[in-house]
Amino acid sequence: MGSLPQETFNPLDPSTFTKESYAVVDFIADYYREVEQYPVRSRVEPGYLRELLPDSPPCSPQSIETILEDVRNDIFPGLTHWQSPNFYAYFQANASTAGFLGEMLCTGLNTVGFSWISSPAATELESIVMDWMGKMLKLPNDFLFSGGRGGGGVLHGSTCEAVVCTLAAARDTALSKTGGDGISKLVVYASDQTHFTVQKASKLIGIPPSNFRAIPTASATGYALTAESVRSAMEADVANGLVPLYLCATIGTTAAGAVDPLLELGQVANDYGVWLHVDAAYAGSAGICPEFRHYFDGVELADSISMNPHKWFLTNMDCCCLWLKNPSSLVESLSTNPEILRNKASDAKLVVDYKDWQIALSRRFRALKLWVVMRRYGTANLMKHIRSDVSMAKYFQYLVSTDSRFEVVVPRRFALVCFRLVPVGGGGDDGWDLNCRLIEAVNSSGRAFMTHAVLGGMYVLRFAVGSTLTETRHVEATWKLIQAKADDIYKDLTLSGLSIRAGDKEDPGQK
Numbered sequence: 478m479g480s481l482p483q484e485t486f487n488p489l490d491p492s493t494f495t496k497e498s499y500a501v502v503d504f505i506a507d508y509y510r511e512v513e514q515y516p517v518r519s520r521v522e523p524g525y526l527r528e529l530l531p532d533s534p535p536c537s538p539q540s541i542e543t544i545l546e547d548v549r550n551d552i553f554p555g556l557t558h559w560q561s562p563n564f565y566a567y568f569q570a571n572a573s574t575a576g577f578l579g580e581m582l583c584t585g586l587n588t589v590g591f592s593w594i595s596s597p598a599a600t601e602l603e604s605i606v607m608d609w610m611g612k613m614l615k616l617p618n619d620f621l622f623s624g625g626r627g628g629g630g631v632l633h634g635s636t637c638e639a640v641v642c643t644l645a646a647a648r649d650t651a652l653s654k655t656g657g658d659g660i661s662k663l664v665v666y667a668s669d670q671t672h673f674t675v676q677k678a679s680k681l682i683g684i685p686p687s688n689f690r691a692i693p694t695a696s697a698t699g700y701a702l703t704a705e706s707v708r709s710a711m712e713a714d715v716a717n718g719l720v721p722l723y724l725c726a727t728i729g730t731t732a733a734g735a736v737d738p739l740l741e742l743g744q745v746a747n748d749y750g751v752w753l754h755v756d757a758a759y760a761g762s763a764g765i766c767p768e769f770r771h772y773f774d775g776v777e778l779a780d781s782i783s784m785n786p787h788k789w790f791l792t793n794m795d796c797c798c799l800w801l802k803n804p805s806s807l808v809e810s811l812s813t814n815p816e817i818l819r820n821k822a823s824d825a826k827l828v829v830d831y832k833d834w835q836i837a838l839s840r841r842f843r844a845l846k847l848w849v850v851m852r853r854y855g856t857a858n859l860m861k862h863i864r865s866d867v868s869m870a871k872y873f874q875y876l877v878s879t880d881s882r883f884e885v886v887v888p889r890r891f892a893l894v895c896f897r898l899v900p901v902g903g904g905g906d907d908g909w910d911l912n913c914r915l916i917e918a919v920n921s922s923g924r925a926f927m928t929h930a931v932l933g934g935m936y937v938l939r940f941a942v943g944s945t946l947t948e949t950r951h952v953e954a955t956w957k958l959i960q961a962k963a964d965d966i967y968k969d970l971t972l973s974g975l976s977i978r979a980g981d982k983e984d985p986g987q988k
């Protein structure tokens with residue numbers, strides 16, 4: 478007989494749980510109250526944290542108060558504040574009360590629903606929530622479980638994961654026809670604006686890098702793909718004995734918010750028997766508003782579509798919806814049937830086992846989070862959220878248009894405005910240095926954070942409105958900040974003797 482442990486240690490004692498959770502919730506609420514005051518982009522130097530923290534973990538327990546104090550003192554300075562109302566970089570990661578509460582339920586219950594029996598509610602709620610979300614986006618019934626034609630959806634952690642899985646399914650479907658050594662012949666198509674995740678996924682699943690086509694886009698189409706360019710790329714590949722496999726079309730590209738024409742691309746994909754995936758990671762959320770739904774026209778021709786509620790749908794990280802018309806191709810590609818997981822329901826093929834719809838075995842109960850968001854806000858408020866961001870972006874676009882030193886570079890589709898300072902004359906300047914200087918001046922002020930893109934060789938500034946806390950007054954103040962920083966830069970240029978030709982105005986300082 479071993480001796481009994483002398484002290485009890487219960488890391489899940491309900492009364493400690495209550496007390497300490499409240500402390501953390503209060504801490505986060507204070508953070509939301511204060512976040513506006515922090516420099517948006519972190520100002521630390523690489524390696525800053527190693528200097529602040531001990532070399533090794535503590536042996537004795539420390540209090541949650543001590544830990545929270547260190548979060549405030551040591552971690553906060555190294556945060557780029559994604560929840561700041563002045564965060565306009567990348568695409569936003571919406572936090573919300575409902576998203577947080579849903580996440581809390583998910584992480585509190587901490588069940589692992591890899592197969593139906595491992596937590597029936599997790600699987601069943603996920604299937605229901607995927608149908609709900611699909612209906613909000615008016616996806617064709619073919620993508621829904623309730624459509625009765627074999628379609629359905631799954632929650633992944635990221636678009637990257639969703640793309641890898643659909644590509645694997647497409648690859649295996651193709652190889653089952655062409656034979657095992659055919660992989661060197663398979664070709665993946667995207668545009669030069671498609672998220673890099675498609676190229677990465679294509680490499681990961683064994684497509685030769687030389688068989689990835691990043692088809693050029695142009696400013697004339699607002700950096701969207703054209704069906705003709707895709708068709709001619711496929712034609713050329715077929716003529717060379719290659720096999721078109723997969724085409725990714727995007728609703729709302731990362732750099733410019735461009736929308737690829739789904740209907741025409743779908744026809745090309747269908748003509749060549751190619752798997753069409755629609756990446757709507759960012760802009761998919763806008764599809765719940767009727768005025769944006771037309772961008773989805775043609776989705777009925779796609780094999781799969783994904784979008785990220787963790788960007789613009791008030792759902793805290795992480796959450797990516799993936800729908801497939803024919804999930805059985807995914808399951809065939811990803812399923813394994815180890816003895817330890819065998820059970821009656823799975824053996825009888827009565828149920829969905831989500832482990833066969835993703836890379837990992839273990840999975841979080843994300844459906845709970847999305848379910849809480851949809852119920853707590855309802856379609857009405859979710860649409861309000863999207864529309865308010867879009868109208869703030871429109872307003873920003875208007876402000877830009879009132880200052881002739883600036884130009885909007887691509888037509889705005891959603892809540893992303895791409896703009897820049899018009900190049901000044903002298904030294905063959907293409908605006909690159911000018912705009913680099915401007916964005917760095919804005920970002921290092923700590924009062925706002927934007928990121929850039931390069932479109933057709935042009936350096937452009939991206940103003941992505943969408944952080945949950947952003948209000949019109951923030952957009953206004955940031956615009957004034959941008960103008961003031963531009964004033965400074967022009968002053969410097971004048972002093973250094975460069976002539977200024979901005980929007981063909983004599984005096985760019987005049988607004």
Ligand SMILES: *Cc1c(COP(=O)(O)O)cnc(C)c1O
Nearest residue numbers: 635636637672730731756758759
């Ligand atoms: C953000 C984004 C992605 C990547 O999403 P993850 O969930 O981070 O993998 C892919 N495509 C587009 C268009 C995006 O905007």
